Amino acid sequence: MRTRxxxxxxxxxxxxxxxxxxxxxxxxxxxxxxxxxAAGISCGLLYHYFPSKQAFVAAVVEEEGAKLLGASTxxxxxxxxxxxxxxxxxxxxxxxxxxxxxxxxxxAVPTSGDLNSAHQTRITVQRDRIxxxxxxxxxxxxxxxxxxxxxxxxVETAILDWVDNPTISREQLRDLCIRTLCAAVGLEADARxxxxxxx
Amino acid sequence: MRTRxxxxxxxxxxxxxxxxxxxxxxxxxxxxxxxxxAAGISCGLLYHYFPSKQAFVAAVVEEEGAKLLGASTxxxxxxxxxxxxxxxxxxxxxxxxxxxxxxxxxxAVPTSGDLNSAHQTRITVQRDRIxxxxxxxxxxxxxxxxxxxxxxxxVETAILDWVDNPTISREQLRDLCIRTLCAAVGLEADARxxxxxxx
Numbered sequence: 001m002r003t004r005x006x007x008x009x010x011x012x013x014x015x016x017x018x019x020x021x022x023x024x025x026x027x028x029x030x031x032x033x034x035x036x037x038a039a040g041i042s043c044g045l046l047y048h049y050f051p052s053k054q055a056f057v058a059a060v061v062e063e064e065g066a067k068l069l070g071a072s073t074x075x076x077x078x079x080x081x082x083x084x085x086x087x088x089x090x091x092x093x094x095x096x097x098x099x100x101x102x103x104x105x106x107x108a109v110p111t112s113g114d115l116n117s118a119h120q121t122r123i124t125v126q127r128d129r130i131x132x133x134x135x136x137x138x139x140x141x142x143x144x145x146x147x148x149x150x151x152x153x154x155v156e157t158a159i160l161d162w163v164d165n166p167t168i169s170r171e172q173l174r175d176l177c178i179r180t181l182c183a184a185v186g187l188e189a190d191a192r193x194x195x196x197x198x199x
Numbered sequence: 200m201r202t203r204x205x206x207x208x209x210x211x212x213x214x215x216x217x218x219x220x221x222x223x224x225x226x227x228x229x230x231x232x233x234x235x236x237a238a239g240i241s242c243g244l245l246y247h248y249f250p251s252k253q254a255f256v257a258a259v260v261e262e263e264g265a266k267l268l269g270a271s272t273x274x275x276x277x278x279x280x281x282x283x284x285x286x287x288x289x290x291x292x293x294x295x296x297x298x299x300x301x302x303x304x305x306x307a308v309p310t311s312g313d314l315n316s317a318h319q320t321r322i323t324v325q326r327d328r329i330x331x332x333x334x335x336x337x338x339x340x341x342x343x344x345x346x347x348x349x350x351x352x353x354v355e356t357a358i359l360d361w362v363d364n365p366t367i368s369r370e371q372l373r374d375l376c377i378r379t380l381c382a383a384v385g386l387e388a389d390a391r392x393x394x395x396x397x398x
Contacts, residue, residue, distance in 0.1 A: 142366025147375055150357035154383075157352035158345055167341025176346055176383060183382030184353075184375060 003040065011049055014039055018060035023101030027057055061105045062118050068094055069122050074129055080137040081178070081187070084130055088177055092159060092170055099163045106160055123152055134185060147184035154180055202239065210248055213238055217259035222300030226256055260304045261317050267293055268321050273328055279336040280377070280386070283329055287376055291358060291369055298362045305359055322351055333384060346383035353379060 005013060017038045021030045032053050036046045050056035072090040074083035095102040105119075130148050131140055138144070155177050162173050181187075204212060216237045220229045231252050235245045249255035271289040273282035294301040304318075329347050330339055337343070354376050361372050380386075 142364065143371055143375060146357055146360050146364070146367065146372070147379075149360045150353040150375075150379075153356035154349040154353040154379075158349035161345045161348045165341065165345070168345065172342055173345070176342060176349075180346075180349075180353075180379055180383045184379045 007049075010039075010041075014046065014049060014056070015060055015063045018056060019064050019101065022057070022060055022104050023098035026100050027104045032056065057104070058118075064101065065105060065118060065122050069125060072126075074133055080133045081182075083133040084181065085174065085178060087126070087129070088155065088174060091155070092173060095159045095163050096170060102163055103160065106156060123149075126152055134187075138185060138187060144185050148181075151177075151181050151184050206248075209238075209240075213245065213248060213255070214259055214262045217255060218263050218300065221256070221259055221303050222297035225299050226303045231255065256303070257317075263300065264304060264317060264321050268324060271325075273332055279332045280381075282332040283380065284373065284377060286325070286328070287354065287373060290354070291372060294358045294362050295369060301362055302359065305355060322348075325351055333386075337384060337386060343384050347380075350376075350380050350383050 014035065017035055018030075021035060021038070032043055032046060035056070036043045039046070046056070050059060068090060072087035074087060076083070078086065127145075127148050130152075131145065134140065134144065134148070158173060158177055162168065168176075213234065216234055217229075220234060220237070231242055231245060234255070235242045238245070245255070249258060267289060271286035273286060275282070277285065326344075326347050329351075330344065333339065333343065333347070357372060357376055361367065367375075
């Protein structure tokens with residue numbers, strides 16, 4: 001039974017179905033047919049919204065990335081490092097709950113220039129957020145900026161590696177990331193106190 | 200004046216010319232014509248060795264990556280962290296001397312599946328080297344492995360960011376990377392002592 005939806009709603013429905021399917025299985029194993037079937041539409045109509053599987057995958061990743069970025073918005077009422085820990089937890093939990101979706105969003109999808117640039121934009125937003133959080137706790141300089149940008153790469157790799165080889169607990173992963181950030185931005189002395197606050 | 204070279208020598212000559220040209224200018228600005236001209240051969244002959252510019256770029260990056268990996272081979276006679284610092288210095292100096300070549304080797308070249316997998320292989324070699332260096336100084340576990348893999352991503356991003364925005368000195372960059380590693384693998388207490396040794 002097919003239902004007529006507005007363009008916008010249909011698009012949102014397809015993205016939600018994609019997110020659901022890609023989150024639990026490697027995206028290579030999910031066919032466009034399956035997505036269309038789940039939406040109760042023809043493949044032809046799906047291709048009307050997204051010209052290729054690759055374009056569809058890119059749109060799903062983009063949508064999910066934007067949601068995670070929203071969900072990890074820091075609360076300015078929190079202490080600086082607590083803001084950062086809260087954001088980190090959003091990503092760790094997402095990766096733990098939906099490992100395939102997380103891998104898809106972070107490993108390069110073949111020839112995905114658009115994906116990479118959207119990802120780069122989100123990294124910039126996260127970097128600026130973290131710098132804003134840190135600004136109230138430490139003085140920022142060129143080194144802090146390099147440290148935070150590099151730490152985001154650390155976290156991305158750490159979470160991906162952990163998803164593939166979950167040899168440590170979620171808490172250990174979080175502590176690893178946070179003590180690394182503290183060292184990188186020169187907050188060593190406060191690390192212990194902040195860890196307690198953050199838990 | 201054209202010289203006849205053996206296949207192997209011609210290939211090596213072309214890769215050396217590519218490394219030289221790409222190291223000093225963005226690779227988008229270096230044409231295959233220019234490479235052929237510098238080698239004193241026709242474009243046709245160059246395409247006989249490398250079917251496309253992309254294949255040529257991939258081969259140059261691969262060759263340079265292998266050289267850097269060789270140049271950064273740790274000396275087992277050195278103290279553990281000194282081994283790691285020495286390897287790090289090889290990459291930092293290379294990036295400082297040949298920023299465009301470094302960018303080319305580390306930013307994704309469009310649709311470069313081969314490049315990415317060669318890069319991934321080198322990362323694994325570096326990770327195993329660092330774990331071997333650390334094994335004599337600390338006990339290794341799953342967390343150390345995640346920490347080292349993630350730290351390599353930290354360093355890669357730090358050097359790239361620094362090449363684009365050299366707001367800190369080479370020594371500051373190195374200290375940033377090393378103190379971050381110490382925190383990540385739980386060598387905080389020794390960090391100060393090791394820093395002095397490493398200099």
